Amino acid sequence: MKLGRIYRDFTELVGNTPLVELARIRTKYNLQSRILAKIEYLNPAGSVKDRTAWGIICEAEKSGRLKPGDLLFDLTSGNTGIGIAAVASARGYRTKFYLRNTISEDKINILRQFGSEIELIENEELFQPDAIHRIIDRIKAENPDAFYTGQRSNDANPQVHFETTGPEIWRDTEGDIDILVATVGTGGTVSGAGRFLKAQKPEIRIVVAEPTPQSVPSPENPDASTIEGVHKVTEVEEGTLPETYDKSVVDEVIAVTTEEARRAALAVAREEGFLVGTSSGAAIFAAIELSRRAENDGKTIAVVFPDSGERYLSLFDAPG
Numbered sequence: 001m002k003l004g005r006i007y008r009d010f011t012e013l014v015g016n017t018p019l020v021e022l023a024r025i026r027t028k029y030n031l032q033s034r035i036l037a038k039i040e041y042l043n044p045a046g047s048v049k050d051r052t053a054w055g056i057i058c059e060a061e062k063s064g065r066l067k068p069g070d071l072l073f074d075l076t077s078g079n080t081g082i083g084i085a086a087v088a089s090a091r092g093y094r095t096k097f098y099l100r101n102t103i104s105e106d107k108i109n110i111l112r113q114f115g116s117e118i119e120l121i122e123n124e125e126l127f128q129p130d131a132i133h134r135i136i137d138r139i140k141a142e143n144p145d146a147f148y149t150g151q152r153s154n155d156a157n158p159q160v161h162f163e164t165t166g167p168e169i170w171r172d173t174e175g176d177i178d179i180l181v182a183t184v185g186t187g188g189t190v191s192g193a194g195r196f197l198k199a200q201k202p203e204i205r206i207v208v209a210e211p212t213p214q215s216v217p218s219p220e221n222p223d224a225s226t227i228e229g230v231h232k233v234t235e236v237e238e239g240t241l242p243e244t245y246d247k248s249v250v251d252e253v254i255a256v257t258t259e260e261a262r263r264a265a266l267a268v269a270r271e272e273g274f275l276v277g278t279s280s281g282a283a284i285f286a287a288i289e290l291s292r293r294a295e296n297d298g299k300t301i302a303v304v305f306p307d308s309g310e311r312y313l314s315l316f317d318a319p320g
């Protein structure tokens with residue numbers, strides 16, 4: 001980065017997040033691999049989704065689909081909404097978001113600060129067969145003149161990770177990377193960054209940390225404590241995975257409970273000083289599991305930390 005730089009606006013701050021070695025986690029768990037974490041909460045609106053938001057809005061502007069003052073809308077578990085709301089403020093658009101009613105109060109409060117319109121969707125509605133597709137059809141019909149950012153289907157989402165997240169990890173490791181671990185909401189991060197990294201070095205393994213079945217709300221277990229923003233990618237109904245998730249880049253999936261993810265996130269805060277969210281905890285838990293395998297001795301594992309633990313303070317009691 002050159003000295004004395006003045007940034008033109010918010011969007012120039014998106015990306016180029018630091019990759020940090022977690023040496024104290026390595027010592028604590030006596031690991032034989034090097035663990036690196038990409039600290040995505042250092043994006044300007046606080047999550048990896050600032051990249052997605054900027055990628056989608058930039059692409060829509062280039063193709064002439066947006067004019068000043070337009071309304072943008074999406075179905076989101078919060079972080080994408082916050083990223084889109086922030087980029088929209090910087091570019092002169094309005095926003096409206098549809099959110100599951102179990103989402104953390106912290107994220108809803110942040111969206112209100114940006115002036116976004118918010119509509120909550122009953123958790124139960126999401127249990128019905130084909131719920132996501134029906135909800136998306138409904139919200140599109142409700143906003144006929146607005147622009148649907150469509151994080152689950154818009155190719156600009158994985159593309160921005162192919163153009164930024166993947167190259168940044170490749171550049172910062174100077175190619176010394178063997179495994180990438182990420183979680184999947186839309187799959188944009190893992191598909192785009194994973195595709196880029198495999199194009200540079202085909203033997204890199206791409207690993208997804210997914211929630212266990214017990215960590216996903218269902219009609220039988222509606223109050224399950226979720227890893228917010230993160231979905232199961234195995235044993236899910238045909239057609240429910242987002243179009244932006246490219247399972248062909250993924251070599252392995254490791255299941256993590258919400259409790260394991262929470263504890264791992266706390267270990268990162270207490271050992272390394274990074275207060276990360278639960279999906280970061282799931283990713284580091286999976287990385288620790290991988291590094292306990294003899295085959296991974298001496299290897300480098302990079303982990304994506306999507307957001308900050310400050311986004312979930314209202315969901316969990318202060319731990320001891």
Ligand SMILES: Cc1ncc(COP(=O)(O)O)c(C=O)c1O
Pocket residue numbers: 048049077079080183184185186187188189190228229230277279280306307
């Ligand atoms: C907290 C959190 N972690 C991880 C992810 C996964 O990111 P992606 O949508 O790129 O798969 C999301 C996405 O919504 C998220 O909100």
